[in-house]
Amino acid sequence: xxxxxxxxxxxxxxxxxxxxxxxxxxxxARRIAALGRLPAxxxxxxxxxxxxxxxxxxxxxxxxxxxxxxxxxxxxxxGTAGAALGGVTAIFEMPNTTPNTLNAADLNDKLSRAKGRAxxxxxxxxxxSDENADQLGELELLPGCAGVKIFMGSSTGSLLVAxxxxxxxxLRHGRRRVAIxxxxxxxLRERLAxxxxxxxxxxxPTWRDVETAVRSTNRLLKIARKAGRRVHVLHISTADEMxxxxxxxxxxxxxxxxxxxxxxxxxxxxRLGTLAQMNPPVRDQHHQDGIWRAVKNxxxxxxxxxxxxxxLEEKARPYPQSPSGMPGVQTLLPVMLNHVHEGRLTLQRxxxxxxxxxxxxxxxRNKGRIALGYDADFSVVDLKAKRTITNEWMATKAGWTPxxxxxxxxxxxxxxxxxxxxxxxGELLGRPDGAPVRFQETIQPQD
Numbered sequence: 271x272x273x274x275x276x277x278x279x280x281x282x283x284x285x286x287x288x289x290x291x292x293x294x295x296x297x298x299a300r301r302i303a304a305l306g307r308l309p310a311x312x313x314x315x316x317x318x319x320x321x322x323x324x325x326x327x328x329x330x331x332x333x334x335x336x337x338x339x340x341x342x343x344x345x346x347x348x349g350t351a352g353a354a355l356g357g358v359t360a361i362f363e364m365p366n367t368t369p370n371t372l373n374a375a376d377l378n379d380k381l382s383r384a385k386g387r388a389x390x391x392x393x394x395x396x397x398x399s400d401e402n403a404d405q406l407g408e409l410e411l412l413p414g415c416a417g418v419k420i421f422m423g424s425s426t427g428s429l430l431v432a433x434x435x436x437x438x439x440x441l442r443h444g445r446r447r448v449a450i451x452x453x454x455x456x457x458l459r460e461r462l463a464x465x466x467x468x469x470x471x472x473x474x475p476t477w478r479d480v481e482t483a484v485r486s487t488n489r490l491l492k493i494a495r496k497a498g499r500r501v502h503v504l505h506i507s508t509a510d511e512m513x514x515x516x517x518x519x520x521x522x523x524x525x526x527x528x529x530x531x532x533x534x535x536x537x538x539x540x541r542l543g544t545l546a547q548m549n550p551p552v553r554d555q556h557h558q559d560g561i562w563r564a565v566k567n568x569x570x571x572x573x574x575x576x577x578x579x580x581x582l583e584e585k586a587r588p589y590p591q592s593p594s595g596m597p598g599v600q601t602l603l604p605v606m607l608n609h610v611h612e613g614r615l616t617l618q619r620x621x622x623x624x625x626x627x628x629x630x631x632x633x634x635r636n637k638g639r640i641a642l643g644y645d646a647d648f649s650v651v652d653l654k655a656k657r658t659i660t661n662e663w664m665a666t667k668a669g670w671t672p673x674x675x676x677x678x679x680x681x682x683x684x685x686x687x688x689x690x691x692x693x694x695x696g697e698l699l700g701r702p703d704g705a706p707v708r709f710q711e712t713i714q715p716q717d
Contacts, residue, residue: 275303275313277689279648282319285326285621286640295324297646300688305642317691319650322683323617326625326640327359327647331416331632332449332504332525332574333599335361337383339368344579344667346380349599350389350704352577352665354693356600357649357682359390360637360707362416365397370429372402374412381414381706388704389692390685391637391647395419395449398440399428407444413714414706417446417632422486423453424549424594430455434493441497446711447523447631449502453478453550454486462590471589472539475551480508483550487511491518502631505530505576507550509560515569523571523631526561528598528605531573531614533672534558544585544592545672548576565615565623572627575602579668597666601659601673607651607680617653633710650684657681663696 277297283290286305296304296313335349346363353361363380365371371380371394380394393416396402396409410418420431420440431437432455441448458478465477487503491514494501502523506512507530515524535554538546546552564570578595585592606624610617629638636645659673685693692699708717 273298275308276315277646278308278313278316279319279324280308280316282322282324282650284324284640285617290323290617295640295646295648297689300646301636302640302642302644302646305640317684321652323651323653324640325621325649325651326638327645327687328357328603328624328649329360329628329634329637330358330575330577330599330602331362331572331628332364333361333577334364334366334595336579337367338379342667343581343584346384347387347702348665348667349577350392350702351698352597352600354389354685354698355665355696357603357651357685357693358599359647359649359685359687361390361392361599362707363392363394365395365419366421366425366429370397371395372397372399372428373405374409377409377412377415384704387702389698389702390704391687391707392704393707397421397429398431398448400431400436400439401428403436403439403443405443406440410444410446411712413712415712416707418444418448420448420450422451422490423455423458423482424451432456434489437490438493438497441494441499447500447502449504450490451505452483452486452490452503454482454489457482457485465590468590469588471544471547471592472536474539474547474589475535475553477590478549478551480510483508484510484514487514491522494521504574505550506561507553507557509557509563512560512564512569515564519569524564524569525572525574526565526570527574527576528602529576529596529672530558530561531565531609532605538672542672544589545596545670547589547592547594548578548596549594562614565619570623571631573602573606573623575599579666581668582670596672597664597668597670600664600666601671603649603651603682604657604659604678604680605673607653608678611653611679635708635710637707646686646689648684648686649682650686651680652683653680655679655681655683
């Protein structure tokens, strides 16, 4: 007699590599053990998913959870709680905490902090600097490391890699794909005077203009080719850059954000003020249209949230003293499901951008698709559910969202991670049991 399942999801519309199929999923030992019509009474736990759609677990590969050092506005517990409530099953966290994540001790500290507190699976980036450039080839292979992150602009201290020589040095150490924030630091410094005393957040795209992004990205792609290194360029905000990337897809993958697909200037600054301020900035409709075109044409490889919360008090500082960034991990899936509902992209493309794409870019082991042997990670959604996103729903310590009051169609109703139901109908269940994400390029002997 076959061994019983730990969990069976029945009667759902399941998004497999074949398309959306009506079938059952059997989970055993945290992995997908069966797909098909499964007899009743074979599982310790069953979920009737009639009327629901079961997606591969959503992976948000760019979040800032502020721990250690800035935990008054977020920490690993609250940030991952928001992820789980939003249907996200895994996150990759960025290195610009206090202290910066620059070495093995910093990485292990974050992994220790996450143990028993993180609701979802997780990995952490190592930040690149001139201090650790020669060590990055070893650091990027540590367990729990999502890879190396480079800030070409918009950072401070040792995390800023602003000049070509240091950038090339960093890219020549290691072999995994490198994640990069691409804005030209020299141009940012030159243009700061344009907004310094303005108090006007609608000038944010004027300060951090299109040329700031284009100049940096052209430099980056030239140096990446010279160094022979794959790059993943984050939060692209301009139509101009998308035209550049189409000729460099052999070495460069591309991320876009929910915010750049959904908000547009000048409206967002008029409505939200500094709450719409982020780096690189939300731009006008021309650029949003260009980003959507790149999504449709396949130039874009994944969607991230760039969840970067600040308190309302911090955001209330006069621009540009106000910090850039906004919450987003909890709203990523609802907002994108609404775009599916309104016909801007297909459900199949959303799956590619939120699970298969991240798995492909970062060589994630056993995640990113609903297939036998893969981790039993599922984002269960009701494509017809109508809800309103509110500040009150948000788990982030910051307590707000730029989408407050937005009505959406499509909503996460359950989050299942390695066979454990961690969220159902808006409630977190059990205890935080998130584990480090594993990567193909960090396989150890007998791993």
